[in-house]
Amino acid sequence: SRISTTRGNVDEGKLIIARGEVVEAENLNILNSLKAEYESELWTENSQYFILFGYTILVALVLMMLFLFLQKYRPAIYRNNVKVTFIFFNVLLMVFLTTLVVKYDETYVFVVPLCILPLILKTFFDARLGLFVHVLTVLILGFVVPNSFEYIFLQIIAGIVTILTVSELYKRANLFISVGQITLIYIVGYFAFHIIHEGNLEDMNLYTFGIFILNGMITLFAQPLIYIYEKIFGMISDVSLLELSDTNSRLLKELSNKAPGTFHHSLQVANLAEAAANAVGANAMLTRVGALYHDIGKMNNPTYFTENQVTNVNPHDDINPKESAEIIINHVIEGIELAQRNNLPDRVIDFIRTHHGTTRVYYFYKKELENNPDAEEADFTYPGPIPFSKETAILMMADSVEAASKSLVNPSYPVIEEFVEKIVSGQMKSNQFLNANITFKEIEMVKKVLKQKLTNIYHLRVEYPE
Numbered sequence: 001s002r003i004s005t006t007r008g009n010v011d012e013g014k015l016i017i018a019r020g021e022v023v024e025a026e027n028l029n030i031l032n033s034l035k036a037e038y039e040s041e042l043w044t045e046n047s048q049y050f051i052l053f054g055y056t057i058l059v060a061l062v063l064m065m066l067f068l069f070l071q072k073y074r075p076a077i078y079r080n081n082v083k084v085t086f087i088f089f090n091v092l093l094m095v096f097l098t099t100l101v102v103k104y105d106e107t108y109v110f111v112v113p114l115c116i117l118p119l120i121l122k123t124f125f126d127a128r129l130g131l132f133v134h135v136l137t138v139l140i141l142g143f144v145v146p147n148s149f150e151y152i153f154l155q156i157i158a159g160i161v162t163i164l165t166v167s168e169l170y171k172r173a174n175l176f177i178s179v180g181q182i183t184l185i186y187i188v189g190y191f192a193f194h195i196i197h198e199g200n201l202e203d204m205n206l207y208t209f210g211i212f213i214l215n216g217m218i219t220l221f222a223q224p225l226i227y228i229y230e231k232i233f234g235m236i237s238d239v240s241l242l243e244l245s246d247t248n249s250r251l252l253k254e255l256s257n258k259a260p261g262t263f264h265h266s267l268q269v270a271n272l273a274e275a276a277a278n279a280v281g282a283n284a285m286l287t288r289v290g291a292l293y294h295d296i297g298k299m300n301n302p303t304y305f306t307e308n309q310v311t312n313v314n315p316h317d318d319i320n321p322k323e324s325a326e327i328i329i330n331h332v333i334e335g336i337e338l339a340q341r342n343n344l345p346d347r348v349i350d351f352i353r354t355h356h357g358t359t360r361v362y363y364f365y366k367k368e369l370e371n372n373p374d375a376e377e378a379d380f381t382y383p384g385p386i387p388f389s390k391e392t393a394i395l396m397m398a399d400s401v402e403a404a405s406k407s408l409v410n411p412s413y414p415v416i417e418e419f420v421e422k423i424v425s426g427q428m429k430s431n432q433f434l435n436a437n438i439t440f441k442e443i444e445m446v447k448k449v450l451k452q453k454l455t456n457i458y459h460l461r462v463e464y465p466e
Helices: 025-044 045-073 083-106 107-109 116-124 127-141 150-167 172-198 207-220 220-234 238-244 250-258 259-280 284-291 319-342 346-354 363-371 390-405 411-427 441-455
Strands: none
Touching: 025 207, 045 083, 045 127, 045 220, 083 107, 083 116, 083 127, 083 220, 107 207, 116 127, 116 150, 116 207, 116 220, 127 150, 172 207, 207 259, 207 411, 220 238, 238 284, 238 411, 250 259, 250 284, 259 284, 259 390, 259 441, 284 390, 346 390, 390 441, 411 441
16 A cells, blocks of 8 residues: 555646657656546546447448448349348458457558458449448548558558459459559558658668568458358359359260250350340350350250250150140259259359240140140240349340241341341240340340341351362
8 A cells, every 4th residue: 555556747737758859768658647647537437438429420320321322323232131241241350350450469450451342342243332332441440540541541542453453353363463553552652651751761661561562462362252252142253153154064064965956055145145245234254154054954855955856856746745845844943953953153043044034835835726725825834033134134035046046047137137136026025024124225235246146157158169
């Protein structure tokens, strides 16, 4: 009880330390004592809750801005609980990691690879959403980090560079180049701030440059992180789509062996659909992959589909039209089951599910009507659903047009033009594109591409002399 809890006293109005003076141990003790006294007065029992309440309001405002952005500009994401959870999980993860590092040692604050956030969001969604979420996350972290202006400025600039440079992440070199540019921006930014504060190049801390390089190396972890997120959240990136588009994959190899005609048809449809998707600004890679796998259900009964019949024997001649239609329709259900067994992503399975929509197996329906005028139309109709995205609608058009084009006797441009118009108009009349976010203008562009591509496929060659 006789031991003093203080080491001395400071008179009111006394100068503790002057500008430019070296901070020695005694002065540092006095400054720390002043800081502790100031905080104890500020963080009293009542004001502590008020300050926390103020922070809560500001953070809530930032998160509300994110919700409003999703609701107004990304309604499809806003309505998807998994995608909203994914975005908020990434924001909270970055805030948690940064807070943890600041509490441990604030000099390591730039080790946290914040640019992974816009990089991953651009991969799974789009550039604008990625940048918007990144900026909001940096604003939240402004409360946590020291030198908040410098931190916010550097991180926003680095985020913009990430969005502008990262493209085609499935190409390995692109990620390394982007990370190099991000690291360079950090170094240049820090260099500029040091000159502003110090007015010279003395006392430049090269250790900080090492921290920025370490940040860049950790950012390279984005590739395995994308794979982990795909498995946890059931999402799909261009990296996975590129792997699935490999025709040497086990499932496509099996299709080419069991149903070579169907495999060739799928390749043709993939080329048509990809070109059409590029023309209307849809996801071309996803459309191509969906086209490659859309008919895998035909593997179970390949000879019941004309493209796989190498002889004049047609197994449909020995069964009634209703049974024939059932086999044809079942290729959709069997394709879905096969895709699920082989762990294909849901977004690819959607193409198998919707590529015939709720159309009829018209040939066998007409054949049945000849024998039975009271034939049930439902027995000859695909179960659906109808296409519900731009990509699945494009596949339906490309698939129908490519399959029917085989029946053209003299495929000149006027014949192809009339034939494409007839097929797509028929699909529109039967309301197959009612749920797809595709406009009349985009449908016209798709038709134009299909006509050009089919004309190129069926172009006339010079007849060589014998």
